[in-house]
Amino acid sequence: STTKNDIVNSTPSTPVVITADAAKEAYSGALVYINDIEGKITKINLTNMNGSYALDSSTGAVSQNTASASTTGSGISLYDNYTFFDLDVSTLTNNRYMYHSLDAGIGIKSNKLWLFGGTGDYMNLNDSMVDKSKVKNVMFGIKDKFFPYFGSEKSGGVSNIDNLSKCKDMTGNTTDCPDISDRGWYVELDSEKKVTSEPTLTRNVVYFPVYKPIKNDPTKCGAGEAYICAYDADCGRNLSTNLAEANKGIVVSNPGTTGSTPSPVSCYYVGEGVLSKIVSFGTKLYANISGTSINTQKTDIVVINAVDTGLVNYRSSWRESF
Template identity: 25%
Template sequence: AAFGAGFNAGINPNYGSAVYVVDLENEGKVLNRIDLTDNSGGLANSLPSQLTAVTADTTSVADYSGAMLYGADLESKVWKINLTNDGSLYSATNLFDGQGDDNNGRSNFFAVTPSIGTDGKLWLYFGTGDQQKLQHMSGTIQNRIFGLKDNNFPKYKSVSTALIGKMKNTSGKGSICPTDADIGWYINLAANEKVTGKIAIHNESLFVSRYTPNKTNICNPGTNLLSEHGYGCGKAEKETKLGTGILTGAVVYKGQIYIGISGVPSSSSGTPAAGFTQHGNIIIGKPSKSSSTGGSVTQESWRELF
């Protein structure tokens, strides 16, 4: 088993910024500890999110035994760790640095969502937002949604860490999709807005839960929305306002979207948007029928074992 070293509240550099690989059949013996770098910027790095394992059981593109691990740490740095029979075992490389710090609030708390394209490229999706400071507002906060491509998958290769300049900004309506020279795309969220759950994928669309704090009274719940994006390019397809309160990550099952909501009584979150119904603290709706967005990513099937 492999897992992150956990959350350190962003303030304690003595633990958290590592990945542990343990042998569950030998009383949890630690086989290896992989330390992750800690950027400057006042935020003590850690890895609170679950790691994503890509294996031959989850995609036919994986031509190895074992697993390739992917994870985004608190500072929004994306890591690739080799637990396969090809190359050096336990090797780790930092694919991308989202440059999260205390100033921009660009922290990551959720697992990356993977997808394989027909071109064999692996894409990883995640969004940022400090879950410990959802009500915090500042002119310096700038959260983002990222779509990152691993050009070397299914092989492991140590690479130079890419920065935002290697990605295409697809925030605007007239923005251009990423080219082969780009490693992916990103979207800037609105002022003080934060992603509040793991990104879901269905029918070539990403589903992103977002939250904006109450500007007039931070003691009152803010507003939320569920945005849908083409996952090849990231362009917004639809934004649905679902009232007040904090949304969980969406789950799409048998053609229905399921989203949890917290922070408000179930009777006080507001009337759900057209096409959505609320049952207690669960909101249910239907995803939009979306066609190809111009990107070359087509999802295969995935299975996660817990």
């Protein structure tokens, strides 16, 4: 990251690997997305694509030039890679460590490939010995504007790596949606909340497992409150109220305005402890919890109804007709 920090960088998360459709023999390989602890997202070409690409910034349309002697701009090769997004993680300003993997899928409304992620210091859940005013974690969704092509850092005349300033701030916003020119959306978590695993995308809703630390008691690591935050994948609108209604109207968390953001983030309370990755199966959501869940029969697992959108969302190939 270009932001000043003292983080020893690494990539502990699992890459997102989107493979080619086996039915289309002209294309093979995969596009790979990997994020590091500093919050940088890198795209790696493991496909057999070639040529160069141009982006129309006004419409978002991508065009491809077949590799030839007359092709302008640099082409692509196997193992090419570039970093296209940076969360500007810094221990001096936000402590947005990114330990967990991304999830990916095609937005039903936008018809674009989205990558979803969240931040939080997983090795220091209660932010012990940390200035709480400098804990500003986020949940986010960003578009890969070149998908299903590879693109490059300088494609379309853009030479800078994008960051959250190119995304729409949806914190407390329940009506708007990112414009075509926006790279995506983000929500800043309040009260030192943090994302404890990779998000889960299903039926165009992305679910984030979130932990709220117990304040002023550093001895109780992992004994805070567990929430599931539900967001519209394309727009970043908070759907946690819908999640509460799908589960007989159990109260949605509203911690007040004492956190790091002026707009508190309401999420669905599911118990005490730290949540694992949320698994979607049918109309249900499942997650392990380190403490006690709201379920009366199985206290070490969370089982709730998902938001009913009437839609189906799935991860497919990088070579897809839109």
